[in-house]
Amino acid sequence: MRRKTGRLLRGLALLSTLALGATACGGSDDSSDTKAVSAGDIQAALKKGGSVTVWAWEPTLKSVAADFQKKYPKVKINLVSERSGDKHYTALSNAISAGKGVPDVAQVEYFALGQYALTKGLSDLAPYGADKLASKYTPGPWNAVTEGDKVYGLPMDSGPMALFYNKKVFDKYKIAVPTTWDEYLDAARKLHKADPKAYIANDAGDAGFTTSMLWQAGSRPYQVDGTKVKIDFSDAGATKFEAVWQKLIDEKLLAPVNGWTDDWYKGLGDGTIATLATGAWMPANFVTGVPDAAGDWRAAALPAWTAGEKASAENGGSSLTLPALGKNKELAYAFVEYANSGDGIATRVKEGAFPATKAELESPDFQSTKFEYFGGQEANKIFAESAANVADDWSYLPFQPYANSIFNDTVGKAYVSGTTLADGLKAWQDASVKYGEEQGFTVEK
Secondary structure (H helix, E strand, C coil): CCCCHHHHCHHHHHHCCCCHHHHHHHCCCHHHHCCCCCHHHHHHHHHHCEEEEEECCCCCHHHHHHHHHHHCCCEEEEEECCCCHHHHHHHHHHHHHHCCCCCCEEEEEHHHHHHHHHCCCECCCHHHCHHHHHHHECHHHHHHHEECCEECCEECCCCEEEEEEEHHHHHHCCCCCCCEHHHHHHHHHHHHHHCCCCECEECCCCHHHHHHHHHHHCCCCEEEECCEEEECCCCHHHHHHHHHHHHHHHCCCEECCCCCCHHHHHHHHHCCECEEEEECCHHHHHHHHCHHHCCCEEEECCCECCCCCCCECECCCEEEECECCCCCHHHHHHHHHHHHCCCHHHHHHHCCCCCCEHHHHHCHHHHCCCEHHHCCECCHHHHHHHHHCECCCCCCCCCHHHHHHCHHHHHHHHHCCCCCHHHHHHHHHHHHHHHHHHCCCEEEC
8 A cells, every 4th residue: 555654644633633622523422332242233234234434545445345235235335435645534534523424434544543543533343343353463453453452443454564676776786685774774885886876765754664664673662551652762773773774864875755756756667766665565556656667676575673683564554444423333344344354355455455364464375476577576475474573562653643744844854954863853752742742642751
C-alpha cells in the first residue's frame, strides 16, 4: 500500500477530534461495546440480511465484497472507495463529529488507529470474538490494532520492511549488497564517488520512514497508557539511527528528492536512486510506476544495525474497523472478519495485497511466487521473514497524525540546514509534548 504519511492526517488534526474534551463526539456506548455477540447472533443477522456501508480505498475489497454477497445474498455491501488519504479521514472525522453519515465499516491505517480509539470513535471488536484471532496475525499488525484487551480493528495488510536495490547499478560498480547499515553507508560513498549523479537513496525527511527506522533500531520513543504518554528520542536506538543517517546527510549521499514525485520515479528508473528501504507493498508500485526498470531491481533483507541481527520493522499497513456510530454491527463485523480473517484473504492476496496473516505468509504458494519485475526472484520469502522479525512493542502516539504533520518543521530542518538530526528529533519531541499537553494529555518527557 502506498503511504502518504506526511500529508495524510493534517485534516484530522484540524478537525480537533482528538482533543480529549471532544471524546464524546465518538458517541460510543460503552455498554453496547462490551456486550458479547455470539457466532449465532452473527449468523442470524446474515440470514436476516441488510446492508453494510464500507468506506475503504483498498482496491481488492471490490472483489471481496462481490464474493461476500454471493455467499450471503441477503446482504448488500455498499463499498465507497473513491476517497483515500486526507479526504478519507476528513470525511470520517466529520461524520463522527456530526453524528450522522457514519459508515458501518471504515479502513483506518495503523498509525491513525489510536487516535480514533482514544476518542471512542471505534467499537471494541473483542466482544465479537476478535480477541480470539490474535494467533492468526503477525506481531506488528496485531499489536497495532489492540490496546490491552480491546481490539479496534482486524489487520488487513502489513508492511514488513525490505531493502529494494538496483542490481544493475550495484553490479556496474561492483558494490556488494549491504547487510548492515554501516555497509550501507560505505556503499553510498562508493556509489556516489563512482557516479556523482547517483545516490544510494532519496530522503528529504519523512516521518513514516524515520519512525520505521527507529522501530528497527530498537528505539521506543513513544509510550502510551491511555491519556498518559511519554515522548523521548534520546534512547540508544535513536542514537544508532542518528549516527548513520547524519553521515549520509553530512556527506550529501542522499538524493534531495521527495517520494512519489516525478523526480523520484525518474531516479528509480534511471538508476540515480539505487535503493529503497520500505514496506513489502512496494513491488506493485515498481511495476506500475517504473515499468522501464523491470529486471533491474531486486529485494533483500533490511540491513541490520548490528551484523547478524534479524530485527525488522513495519512501514504502512491498515485495518478494517467498526465506527462506534455505525449501524448493522453484526453484519459489519461479519464482513470485516470475512475480508481480513476468512476467505477474503485469498482473494486479496491473489490480486496483489500483502497479507498480515501468518498462514498466507508461511504458505509455499505465497513464498514461491516469482516476481517477473525482480528477475523471477521469490521475493515473498524475504518479506515473510521480515514480517516474522518485527518487534511487537512499538507504539504510535494517540495524536501521531499531528506529530507527523510537523515533522518537516522540526526533523526536516536537518536535511536542509545545519540542524543535526539529534536536534531535529528533540525539536519534534518538544513540539509533540506541547501539543499533547494542549490537548489534555499527561505527557512525560
